[in-house]
Amino acid sequence: MYANWEAWERGMKDIDDKIGAFAELKGSLKNGPDAVLKAYQLFDQIGMLEYKVYGYTALQRDVDTRNQEISGKFQRVMALFAKLGTATAWFTPELLSVPQADMERWIDATPALQPYRFTIVDNYRQQKHVLDEKGERLLSYAAQFGSTPKAAFQELSTSDIKFPLVTLSDGKEIKLTPGAYQSVLATNHKQADRGKAFDAYLKTYAATNNTYAAIYNGVLQRGWFNAQARNFPSTLESNLDGNAIPVSVVSTLVDTARKGTAPLQRYLKLRKKLLGLTEYHLYDGSIPIYKTDQIYTYADSRDSVLASVAPLGPDYVAKYRKFMTGKQVDVYESEGKRSGAYVMGIYGVGPYMLLNHNDTQDAMFTLAHEGGHAMHTLLSHESQPFVSAAYTIFVAEVASTTNERFLLSHLLQKTTDPKERFLLLQHAVDSIVGTFYTQALFADYELQAHQLVEAGKPITSEVLSNIYLKLLKDYYGDAVTVDELYKYTWSRVPHFYNSPYYVYQYATCFASSAKLFKDMTSGSPSSRSAATERYLTLLKSGGNDHPMKQLQKAGVDLSKRETVQAVVDQMEELVAQMEAEAAKIQ
Ligand SMILES: [Zn+2]
Numbered sequence: 045m046y047a048n049w050e051a052w053e054r055g056m057k058d059i060d061d062k063i064g065a066f067a068e069l070k071g072s073l074k075n076g077p078d079a080v081l082k083a084y085q086l087f088d089q090i091g092m093l094e095y096k097v098y099g100y101t102a103l104q105r106d107v108d109t110r111n112q113e114i115s116g117k118f119q120r121v122m123a124l125f126a127k128l129g130t131a132t133a134w135f136t137p138e139l140l141s142v143p144q145a146d147m148e149r150w151i152d153a154t155p156a157l158q159p160y161r162f163t164i165v166d167n168y169r170q171q172k173h174v175l176d177e178k179g180e181r182l183l184s185y186a187a188q189f190g191s192t193p194k195a196a197f198q199e200l201s202t203s204d205i206k207f208p209l210v211t212l213s214d215g216k217e218i219k220l221t222p223g224a225y226q227s228v229l230a231t232n233h234k235q236a237d238r239g240k241a242f243d244a245y246l247k248t249y250a251a252t253n254n255t256y257a258a259i260y261n262g263v264l265q266r267g268w269f270n271a272q273a274r275n276f277p278s279t280l281e282s283n284l285d286g287n288a289i290p291v292s293v294v295s296t297l298v299d300t301a302r303k304g305t306a307p308l309q310r311y312l313k314l315r316k317k318l319l320g321l322t323e324y325h326l327y328d329g330s331i332p333i334y335k336t337d338q339i340y341t342y343a344d345s346r347d348s349v350l351a352s353v354a355p356l357g358p359d360y361v362a363k364y365r366k367f368m369t370g371k372q373v374d375v376y377e378s379e380g381k382r383s384g385a386y387v388m389g390i391y392g393v394g395p396y397m398l399l400n401h402n403d404t405q406d407a408m409f410t411l412a413h414e415g416g417h418a419m420h421t422l423l424s425h426e427s428q429p430f431v432s433a434a435y436t437i438f439v440a441e442v443a444s445t446t447n448e449r450f451l452l453s454h455l456l457q458k459t460t461d462p463k464e465r466f467l468l469l470q471h472a473v474d475s476i477v478g479t480f481y482t483q484a485l486f487a488d489y490e491l492q493a494h495q496l497v498e499a500g501k502p503i504t505s506e507v508l509s510n511i512y513l514k515l516l517k518d519y520y521g522d523a524v525t526v527d528e529l530y531k532y533t534w535s536r537v538p539h540f541y542n543s544p545y546y547v548y549q550y551a552t553c554f555a556s557s558a559k560l561f562k563d564m565t566s567g568s569p570s571s572r573s574a575a576t577e578r579y580l581t582l583l584k585s586g587g588n589d590h591p592m593k594q595l596q597k598a599g600v601d602l603s604k605r606e607t608v609q610a611v612v613d614q615m616e617e618l619v620a621q622m623e624a625e626a627a628k629i630q
Contacts, residue, residue: 061133077150089431099390110380134449144168173274176553193262197541208244212237230330230468242327244530256535257505263495279494283545288590292603301484302421304612309523311619342401345408352454372398389421424586438591441553462628469622479554556600558610
């Protein structure tokens with residue numbers, strides 16, 4: 045990206061100069077296509093520089109979060125971005141003051157404007173929900189306190205929360221922070237200990253639940269305020285309009301998941317049986333069924349991941365290998381490095397990948413997942429001009445989960461050992477539970493809560509908790525003893541407060557990759573290769589169209605029930621295979 049910090053400083057100065065040049069274009073757009081083109085090209089240049097100055101600081105901060113000097117530089121980047129936002133605020137309103145018919149004529153007559161067509165026309169599409177200047181000013185004042193619920197949740201759930209102390213059966217007293225709680229659920233083989241931890245942990249949220257409900261009511265009211273102010277009939281429509289996603293996508297997801305809980309319950313009953321429990325509770329969901337001492341080194345994991353995507357063709361594999369063996373991957377944990385894994389794309393430079401590989405099966409699947417993101421970024425950047433290179437979250441998780449599917453299929457073909465096969469199948473099933481069922485349940489909850497506000501009904505802890513409790517019973521049926529305290533779970537999900545109507549996308553992406561994977565790996569050779577071509581085209585398309593249309597071109601229609609049903613069917617198949625493997629294990 046940059047040879048050193050001096051070069052980075054020059055990049056920062058370059059952006060500052062270009063911000064000044066951009067401000068001078070104000071008032072020029074009405075002059076015609078050349079003026080519009082000039083503004084967009086300058087905006088692209090600034091955008092590319094932004095990625096670089098941001099990436100150079102953010103990546104170095106994340107491998108050593110203790111470095112104060114880099115943190116300081118990162119804050120300078122943020123300040124410069126804020127300045128940029130203010131300096132370019134005139135652009136979209138001025139663009140939209142040109143009548144759409146004139147603008148489209150300009151684009152038709154100007155070849156160099158073609159790459160900007162989608163983004164320009166989309167601005168006009170969204171214009172019908174933009175208010176006049178007076179209205180927009182009023183809304184901008186309201187935006188100042190729109191972040192209050194998020195801040196209040198943050199304070200209540202982290203700064204002010206008093207995590208409980210519990211004494212477990214070994215006599216040790218522990219403080220149940222979220223990390224410690226998860227650790228008890230995932231490692232403590234005594235059900236009574238897990239139950240005790242659950243009880244104490246959820247009571248913490250129960251104790252202040254009226255406050256959580258009041259804060260969440262703020263989120264709901266803000267959503268309904270914005271929807272009404274901008275003339276949307278519902279909060280859902282107002283949230284989905286940015287990416288032009290039809291509301292039927294969410295209703296179809298919620299409906300199909302709810303009707304498709306039979307294989308979920310079958311899985312939980314299998315867990316209950318194999319764990320030898322007489323009653324199965326939701327806090328029994330993380331404890332491993334079988335122990336394994338299998339090690340997945342980074343080198344082995346990388347070999348498997350690369351071999352698994354052979355069906356995507358030699359070009360994909362070659363680019364993947366080059367990236368994975370290059371210097372833009374940071375593999376192991378180190379002191380001060382942030383946790384987790386992610387990919388950051390820098391246009392013109394390539395993707396960067398941060399991992400914390402710890403030789404487990406999970407880490408190997410994380411590598412496949414992030415590798416999917418990296419290749420999506422790489423192919424989109426290679427094929428798209430800057431303006432349309434970035435993809436939306438609505439398609440992002442398709443690329444990552446597709447590569448997880450390829451890895452699973454590859455590993456299952458390689459081993460006949462029942463235990464290893466069982467653990468692989470379980471990994472796949474657990475990701476369906478976490479990425480599909482749980483997120484669909486969350487989306488269902490959000491939808492019901494928002495609809496109450498739209499209907500003018502009161503929002504209280506009791507109302508919200510009853511919605512949640514009913515959902516738990518609908519989803520888990522008689523497979524689980526649903527403990528009453530679980531009804532407070534809604535109050536501790538950060539996504540509900542921070543980004544309403546967001547989580548459903550995990551489930552729809554998961555359904556999309558299920559369909560794409562099936563099309564690429566079954567049927568006649570010619571239909572397989574056609575499906576693979578369509579998928580590669582999707583990966584190369586960045587954000588050149590609305591995400592729903594991009595997926596439709598690849599052969600996925602999320603407004604159709606059968607697309608979502610494919611996940612339910614796959615779950616059924618995988619659980620049946622797990623049962624068969626379990627029968628072979630002594
Ligand atoms: Zn991801």
